[in-house]
Amino acid sequence: MSLLLSLKxxxxxxxxxxxxxxxxxxxxxxxxxxxAQVGRARPDLAYYCHWYAEFLDHLRHQEDLSMxxxxxxxxxxxxxxxxxxxxxxxxxxxxxxxxxxxxQALLQEKSQEFGCLLDELAExxxxxxxxxxxxxxRCLNCGWSGQVSTCPHCRFHLLKPVRxxxxxxxxxxxxxxxxxxxxxxxxxxxxxxxxxxxxxVPLELMQSRYQKALEEAEANLHLPLAQQALQSIPRAxxxxxxxxxxxQDFDAQHLEDGWSILxxxxxxxxSNPASPRRDAGSYCEMIVDQVTLTNE
Ligand SMILES: [Zn+2]
Numbered sequence: 001m002s003l004l005l006s007l008k009x010x011x012x013x014x015x016x017x018x019x020x021x022x023x024x025x026x027x028x029x030x031x032x033x034x035x036a037q038v039g040r041a042r043p044d045l046a047y048y049c050h051w052y053a054e055f056l057d058h059l060r061h062q063e064d065l066s067m068x069x070x071x072x073x074x075x076x077x078x079x080x081x082x083x084x085x086x087x088x089x090x091x092x093x094x095x096x097x098x099x100x101x102x103x104q105a106l107l108q109e110k111s112q113e114f115g116c117l118l119d120e121l122a123e124x125x126x127x128x129x130x131x132x133x134x135x136x137x138r139c140l141n142c143g144w145s146g147q148v149s150t151c152p153h154c155r156f157h158l159l160k161p162v163r164x165x166x167x168x169x170x171x172x173x174x175x176x177x178x179x180x181x182x183x184x185x186x187x188x189x190x191x192x193x194x195x196x197x198x199x200x201v202p203l204e205l206m207q208s209r210y211q212k213a214l215e216e217a218e219a220n221l222h223l224p225l226a227q228q229a230l231q232s233i234p235r236a237x238x239x240x241x242x243x244x245x246x247x248q249d250f251d252a253q254h255l256e257d258g259w260s261i262l263x264x265x266x267x268x269x270x271s272n273p274a275s276p277r278r279d280a281g282s283y284c285e286m287i288v289d290q291v292t293l294t295n296e
Pocket of ligand 1: 142154
């Protein structure tokens with residue numbers, strides 16, 4: 001966690017005035033408490049509040065880049081943590097702009113507020129650290145783990161969490177309805193909204209549709225589209241097999257890895273410069289399902 005590392009390292013501002021600058025957020029908290037106790041804040045403290053507000057804002061943006069690629073519980077944890085950062089930043093900005101005019105009572109109230117937010121942040125960072133470091137199978141909905149295969153609360157299969165995320169979310173590719181259904185099912189499983197078994201039907205439908213598309217391509221070898229399909233569809237099928245491995249060892253990493261393979265197989269075809277736009281369109285048609293299957 002780059003954020004956690006950043007917080008542990010020394011990023012203190014350059015001292016202004018005669019006193020040493022607070023070296024970290026805990027030192028800043030002590031300075032604010034001291035100011036509240038004497039009922040007066042020094043101008044350099046207002047500057048340090050401003051410095052740390054900007055620092056926290058920068059860290060939050062930096063962390064957003066990687067955390068927005070996660071799914072499921074880490075994403076939810078980040079959503080909560082991100083709110084704490086926003087509150088902290090807002091709190092420090094208020095300190096920096098107004099604290100010199102605050103009464104002792106207000107200084108005490110605001111310094112206490114900052115302290116509480118800092119405690120919340122420490123807890124949130126610890127929770128994230130525990131989650132990231134663990135690879136024990138767990139319920140992706142409530143986080144429960146134990147020696148049985150399903151969560152006693154949610155009745156979901158316990159899964160080993162995803163440890164490594166792909167980068168496909170930074171790219172765009174048009175999803176045919178069957179792919180979209182599978183993607184939705186994977187996301188729902190990873191976010192703990194439904195059980196692993198929800199993947200069975202979309203997976204089977206995708207497998208049989210790709211298989212049929214492969215047969216169609218083999219029967220139409222004279223078309224340039226067929227040549228591309230003969231390269232992409234087997235790769236897509238291997239992605240689907242990778243996803244299916246989750247039923248053997250209950251490791252959610254297969255969902256992430258399999259989707260990545262599948263996604264890249266389709267993306268390669270759609271971004272191939274030799275492939276005229278209409279071909280990419282007709283390829284999509286080849287794998288578009290013919291009937292409504294979503295709720296069947
Ligand atoms: Zn559960």
